[in-house]
Amino acid sequence: MNILILQASPRANGNTAWMAEEYKNAAEAAGHKVTLVNVSKKKIAGCLACEYCHGKGNGACIQKDDMQELYPLMAEAEVLVLAAPIYYFTLNAQIQAPIQRLYCVNKPAKVKKMALLMSSYSPGVYTGAISEYKDICGYWGVEDSGIVTAKIDEQKTEATKQKIQELVKNL
Numbered sequence: 222m223n224i225l226i227l228q229a230s231p232r233a234n235g236n237t238a239w240m241a242e243e244y245k246n247a248a249e250a251a252g253h254k255v256t257l258v259n260v261s262k263k264k265i266a267g268c269l270a271c272e273y274c275h276g277k278g279n280g281a282c283i284q285k286d287d288m289q290e291l292y293p294l295m296a297e298a299e300v301l302v303l304a305a306p307i308y309y310f311t312l313n314a315q316i317q318a319p320i321q322r323l324y325c326v327n328k329p330a331k332v333k334k335m336a337l338l339m340s341s342y343s344p345g346v347y348t349g350a351i352s353e354y355k356d357i358c359g360y361w362g363v364e365d366s367g368i369v370t371a372k373i374d375e376q377k378t379e380a381t382k383q384k385i386q387e388l389v390k391n392l
């Protein structure tokens with residue numbers, strides 16, 4: 222399958238980046254085509270709610286920022302993997318912007334499955350993020366192929382690596 226991973230931590234060697242890389246390695250080993258994008262390094266503004274896309278824009282966003290690189294990747298993806306750290310009990314801002322900028326196309330056209338990778342310091346901080354993710358899966362009518370979380374003592378461990386490998390087997 223054609224897999225797009227959006228990795229949203231600004232820490233290049235951090236825990237979320239490690240989880241995204243492990244997913245990529247496992248998916249490529251299983252024969253999938255994988256594109257991994259660090260969205261935290263991109264200039265992606267929030268949606269302006271100007272409705273240009275639903276009128277004169279005919280599906281195109283009026284903002285010409287780095288989302289222009291992502292729209293074609295999202296249009297072709299069959300699996301969308303969101304990888305983000307928890308900031309203040311929710312997915313960080315860097316992952317929210319590209320999700321919300323899909324407003325112009327409503328949903329990524331070919332996505333059938335999603336997965337969610339998250340890291341945090343504390344346990345018990347994932348409720349809001351999981352709720353958002355599951356609501357998006359439902360809204361887009363796509364299958365949740367699984368969620369892996371890694372709090373401080375689970376980061377970069379063999380056990381977390383195995384959970385990520387299990388997610389890939391769900392595809």
Ligand SMILES: Cc1cc2nc3c(=O)[nH]c(=O)nc-3n(C[C@H](O)[C@H](O)[C@H](O)COP(=O)(O)O)c2cc1C
Nearest residue numbers: 230232235236237306307308309310340341342343
């Ligand atoms: C702005 C900010 C807010 C954070 N908020 C939380 C939080 O609410 N709960 C938590 O457990 N960890 C929180 N953390 C810690 C990160 O989620 C944690 O260190 C995570 O592993 C970072 O991922 P990374 O290594 O991929 O950058 C926060 C970190 C930052 C920088």
